Amino acid sequence: MGRKRQKVAKYIRRRLPSQFLCPNCGKNTVSIILKKNEGIGRIICARCGLKDQFPVPENIAPVDAYCIFVDSYYGVEEPPTQ
Numbered sequence: 001m002g003r004k005r006q007k008v009a010k011y012i013r014r015r016l017p018s019q020f021l022c023p024n025c026g027k028n029t030v031s032i033i034l035k036k037n038e039g040i041g042r043i044i045c046a047r048c049g050l051k052d053q054f055p056v057p058e059n060i061a062p063v064d065a066y067c068i069f070v071d072s073y074y075g076v077e078e079p080p081t082q
Helices: 062-074
Strands: 028-035 040-045 051-055
Touching (some): 040 062, 051 062
């Protein structure tokens, strides 16, 4: 007789999203295009057509660019410090 086989624990890695929540229409349809060599970030909503373009630093993630976009949309005055 053998002993009971142990279960293998599966770890699920969470990934950052590729689509984000639009502050205008409320759907997950915002895509972010970063052109790091030009220093430009473009935000486009596929549903309502909301667009924005702003300068971004070289070492920025799409999530950080989305946060800058949401802050500018709601009118937050001070930019994030790094």
